[in-house]
Amino acid sequence: MKLHDNHRTLFGLATALFVTLTLLVAIIPALNNQRNNAPLPGTRQLTSDEFAGKQLFIANGCVACHTQQVRKVAMDKGWGPRPSIAADYARNGRTDLWRNTATLMGTGRTGPDLTNVGNRQPSIEWHLLHLYNPRAVVADSVMPAYPWLFENKRLPGANDKVVSVPDAFTRGDGEIVATPEALQLVAYLQSLKQVALPDGTPTPEFLYQRPATGDSTPGDDAGGLIKLDGGALYTTYCQSCHQANGEGLKGAFPPLKGSPIVLDGNPARLIDIIMKGYDARVSEGYAIMPPIGTMSGLTAEEIQAIINHERSSWGNDAPAVPLDEVKKLLQTD
Numbered sequence: 291m292k293l294h295d296n297h298r299t300l301f302g303l304a305t306a307l308f309v310t311l312t313l314l315v316a317i318i319p320a321l322n323n324q325r326n327n328a329p330l331p332g333t334r335q336l337t338s339d340e341f342a343g344k345q346l347f348i349a350n351g352c353v354a355c356h357t358q359q360v361r362k363v364a365m366d367k368g369w370g371p372r373p374s375i376a377a378d379y380a381r382n383g384r385t386d387l388w389r390n391t392a393t394l395m396g397t398g399r400t401g402p403d404l405t406n407v408g409n410r411q412p413s414i415e416w417h418l419l420h421l422y423n424p425r426a427v428v429a430d431s432v433m434p435a436y437p438w439l440f441e442n443k444r445l446p447g448a449n450d451k452v453v454s455v456p457d458a459f460t461r462g463d464g465e466i467v468a469t470p471e472a473l474q475l476v477a478y479l480q481s482l483k484q485v486a487l488p489d490g491t492p493t494p495e496f497l498y499q500r501p502a503t504g505d506s507t508p509g510d511d512a513g514g515l516i517k518l519d520g521g522a523l524y525t526t527y528c529q530s531c532h533q534a535n536g537e538g539l540k541g542a543f544p545p546l547k548g549s550p551i552v553l554d555g556n557p558a559r560l561i562d563i564i565m566k567g568y569d570a571r572v573s574e575g576y577a578i579m580p581p582i583g584t585m586s587g588l589t590a591e592e593i594q595a596i597i598n599h600e601r602s603s604w605g606n607d608a609p610a611v612p613l614d615e616v617k618k619l620l621q622t623d
């Protein structure tokens with residue numbers, strides 16, 4: 291019998307070959323990949339609201355300007371504590387029956403990377419105001435406003451999330467209320483957090499780092515230590531809410547300029563607010579301040595630099611707080 295004379299043998303053999311090759315080239319490597327890149331412990335499936343928010347993120351084209359990948363290069367260091375790895379994306383599944391997995395890693399970074407924005411910017415109120423009009427919180431922002439995620443209501447109900455928008459940015463009459471879609475989108479943004487790798491997993495290094503210049507220039511009074519820049523730290527950790535001029539935003543974030551808490555001779559309350567957050571002034575219409583210091587892992591040195599910057603800027607004139615005192619107050623907390 292010759293092989294090509296018998297159509298059953300011929301097709302049978304071709305099918306067997308096809309199945310074997312598919313297994314070897316596609317299916318086994320895919321299973322292997324899934325096993326090696328299982329979802330990381332500490333991550334969870336998106337809730338239904340967060341998932342709806344992800345659809346809104348896609349629908350509104352946010353991916354055009356925002357990446358979700360911390361690349362392995364030093365310039366990406368600010369976007370997350372470590373470079374992203376494949377397992378970070380292991381929970382991404384099909385969008386629905388008809389649509390494939392949406393890849394939101396992005397290719398353009400007109401705005402900041404959002405891999406870790408849930409840790410970096412934890413305030414719902416900030417996000418809502420920012421989506422309503424980015425210029426209300428970041429004066430020079432080029433991000434578009436998303437007013438269709440909000441509605442005007444003369445008499446908001448008890449369950450309505452009213453957004454305190456500074457007068458210069460309001461549109462229409464009545465209060466500005468977040469739609470369920472706006473809240474879902476913010477829930478999705480808040481779910482974006484980079485988790486630490488489990489013990490024993492090698493953490494990829496950031497490449498192309500500039501060699502740390504531990505040596506100091508002669509006459510450097512910091513004694514070899516690079517002096518922390520309180521103004522820069524303020525910009526990173528506090529400015530998004532309290533603003534560059536320290537005046538905050540009426541109705542949302544209180545001013546630090548002239549704040550009795552900032553100027554107090556005893557900085558205990560100030561440090562407490564940074565580490566534990568603050569909600570004592572919610573009845574005055576302010577939002578809740580998240581525990582920024584704890585969430586960002588600020589060190590005593592960084593806190594000292596920030597508070598001394600605040601105590602001496604915008605006309606504030608309180609004496610600098612020594613590092614020992616900051617350390618002592620952090621311990622008694």
Ligand code: HEC
Nearest residue numbers: 350351352354355400401402407411424428431432433434
């Ligand atoms: C045209 C480009 C562009 C588009 C489209 C865009 N953004 Fe932005 N986004 C920016 C820029 C620029 C910034 C930095 C300035 C600022 O904070 O407003 C930013 C900042 C942000 C921040 C703050 C990040 C941080 O680290 O502080 C968030 C959150 C955000 N955008 C979410 C969104 C969402 C959600 C959408 C879609 C509804 C969106 N952006 C669409 C450009 C864009």
Ligand code: HEC
Nearest residue numbers: 413527528531543549551568569570571572576577578579
């Ligand atoms: C996400 C927005 C946000 C960020 C970021 C933020 N704050 Fe606040 N902060 C608030 C809000 C909102 C309040 C008012 C809380 C309330 O309702 O009681 C507040 C209140 C304060 C107060 C009390 C002011 C007063 O006179 O009552 C101080 C001090 C303060 N923040 C310091 C800081 C410092 C320092 C940082 C940076 C390390 C910081 N905040 C970062 C939102 C923020």
